[in-house]
Amino acid sequence: MSIRKSVTCPHCWDNFPAFDLMWIAxxxxxxxxxxxxxGQRRFLPTMYDVHGNAFDPKGEVCSALACPRxxxxxxxxxxxxxxxxxxxxxxxxxxxxxxxxxxxxxxRTTLAQxxxxxxxxxxxxxxxxxxxxxGTLFLNSDHSGLVALPKTELDGDLYASVEMEPGxxxxxxxxxxxxxxxxxxxxxxxxxxxxxxxxxxxxxAGEHFLPNAxxxxxxxxxxxxxxxxxxxxxxxxxxxxxxxxxxxxxxxxQVNSQARSTRQDQILTEAARRxxxxxxxxxxxxxxxxxxxxxxxxxxxxxxxxxSQLKLxxxxxxxxxxxxxxxxxxxxxxxxxxxxxxxxxxxxxVAAADAFSxxxxxIPCSALGCSPTKREDxxxxxxxxxxxxxxxxxxxLYAIHRSINGLIASTDARGSKANGKKMPKE
Ligand SMILES: Nc1nc2c(ncn2[C@@H]2O[C@H](COP(=O)(O)OP(=O)(O)OP(=O)(O)O)[C@@H](O)[C@H]2O)c(=O)[nH]1
Ligand SMILES: [Mg+2]
Numbered sequence: 001m002s003i004r005k006s007v008t009c010p011h012c013w014d015n016f017p018a019f020d021l022m023w024i025a026x027x028x029x030x031x032x033x034x035x036x037x038x039g040q041r042r043f044l045p046t047m048y049d050v051h052g053n054a055f056d057p058k059g060e061v062c063s064a065l066a067c068p069r070x071x072x073x074x075x076x077x078x079x080x081x082x083x084x085x086x087x088x089x090x091x092x093x094x095x096x097x098x099x100x101x102x103x104x105x106x107x108r109t110t111l112a113q114x115x116x117x118x119x120x121x122x123x124x125x126x127x128x129x130x131x132x133x134x135g136t137l138f139l140n141s142d143h144s145g146l147v148a149l150p151k152t153e154l155d156g157d158l159y160a161s162v163e164m165e166p167g168x169x170x171x172x173x174x175x176x177x178x179x180x181x182x183x184x185x186x187x188x189x190x191x192x193x194x195x196x197x198x199x200x201x202x203x204x205a206g207e208h209f210l211p212n213a214x215x216x217x218x219x220x221x222x223x224x225x226x227x228x229x230x231x232x233x234x235x236x237x238x239x240x241x242x243x244x245x246x247x248x249x250x251x252x253x254q255v256n257s258q259a260r261s262t263r264q265d266q267i268l269t270e271a272a273r274r275x276x277x278x279x280x281x282x283x284x285x286x287x288x289x290x291x292x293x294x295x296x297x298x299x300x301x302x303x304x305x306x307x308s309q310l311k312l313x314x315x316x317x318x319x320x321x322x323x324x325x326x327x328x329x330x331x332x333x334x335x336x337x338x339x340x341x342x343x344x345x346x347x348x349x350v351a352a353a354d355a356f357s358x359x360x361x362x363i364p365c366s367a368l369g370c371s372p373t374k375r376e377d378x379x380x381x382x383x384x385x386x387x388x389x390x391x392x393x394x395x396x397l398y399a400i401h402r403s404i405n406g407l408i409a410s411t412d413a414r415g416s417k418a419n420g421k422k423m424p425k426e
């Protein structure tokens with residue numbers, strides 16, 4: 001096993017040498033951590049067992065690691081594999097949690113079946129919430145009722161409170177982290193069998209992206225500054241012009257006009273402001289990282305385009321060599337077409353996206369593939385038997401392709417390295 005030189009904490013995003021990582025004491029009497037209230041003590045060890053696990057000051061073997069700055073637990077994979085962060089942003093109720101759930105659920109099979117990559121939880125207990133979401137929507141054999149994901153809260157179990165300095169409590173987010181590794185049939189396996197990645201993402205509440213929501217003691221969206229790709233979940237059903245156009249054509253309750261319109265361009269503008277401040281960019285400077293506009297709820301707004309469905313075969317093609325490739329030219333061509341549609345109805349979104357990043361792509365998808373209906377308790381909910389995601393994995397495959405060379409085979413000339421020649425470490 002090789003050890004990384006440096007590690008980025010997925011809670012506070014501090015970057016530090018791997019040998020600075022602290023260990024979390026195991027002995028029950030050592031429950032006096034200085035930063036995590038009631039937490040086990042974090043310490044720098046002096047003795048290890050033969051497997052490289054540290055002994056705590058009371059002689060118990062420990063296995064969990066913690067960030068030296070915020071003291072929150074970090075997955076052990078971070079010591080061995082490079083970490084890539086992705087950001088998902090969007091307005092409240094735009095569909096971020098449903099999109100995240102459908103994308104991860106589909107990736108678990110698509111990466112293994114088509115791209116010869118294993119995709120596993122890096123820290124199953126930290127990923128608990130996403131397992132519950134997947135269970136509710138996709139592993140639910142009871143098709144007699146309606147189910148819904150809860151609204152993401154501004155605090156709660158997706159966050160942890162840490163006393164960073166005496167008297168100063170900071171709320172930091174809990175990441176979802178996954179490990180991707182090359183399977184023996186991967187086209188790069190012989191050359192670089194040990195290679196892989198951890199990737200981390202977050203389920204923020206839409207309110208976190210509103211102006212004034214980010215403070216020094218609640219920096220929940222700071223991942224925007226370190227992530228390799230940004231996914232802006234854009235919900236056309238929250239746009240007044242789209243809703244007017246779709247009136248009478250779509251049965252979705254989100255389209256019907258009692259619903260409130262949201263200024264989603266402001267989410268992008270505010271994100272750009274935070275990123276420029278965190279990365280020290282000039283006010284007019286555009287981000288070089290890919291901004292993927294995930295145009296979600298395709299099932300609801302598809303009457304705007306002359307397409308009734310999105311086929312995976314348009315963008316994933318098996319070559320004569322048997323390798324499945326992501327057809328990136330096709331994704332870009334389709335992006336140009338969807339950009340025109342968004343430009344027609346929601347020009348301010350295209351303008352805000354172009355002002356934000358030099359590299360914008362529009363990818364439609366539907367996490368549900370069907371409309372929710374109003375449940376007795378007033379929540380919008382779906383019958384699990386009706387859920388059929390469509391292209392939910394495509395934005396994430398594109399993000400992986402653009403940010404991690406060599407994992408996803410593609411037809412992209414720019415990604416020729418990704419076709420098997422080289423897979424540099426970060
Ligand atoms: N028609 C349709 N509706 C969807 C789809 N995905 C999500 N929704 C609906 O959109 C609503 C909001 O979805 P969420 O994923 O909870 O939204 P969110 O962006 O996470 O919202 P916050 O947690 O408040 O920030 C829910 O009522 C869903 O039923 C989809 O693919 N199609
Ligand atoms: Mg949510």
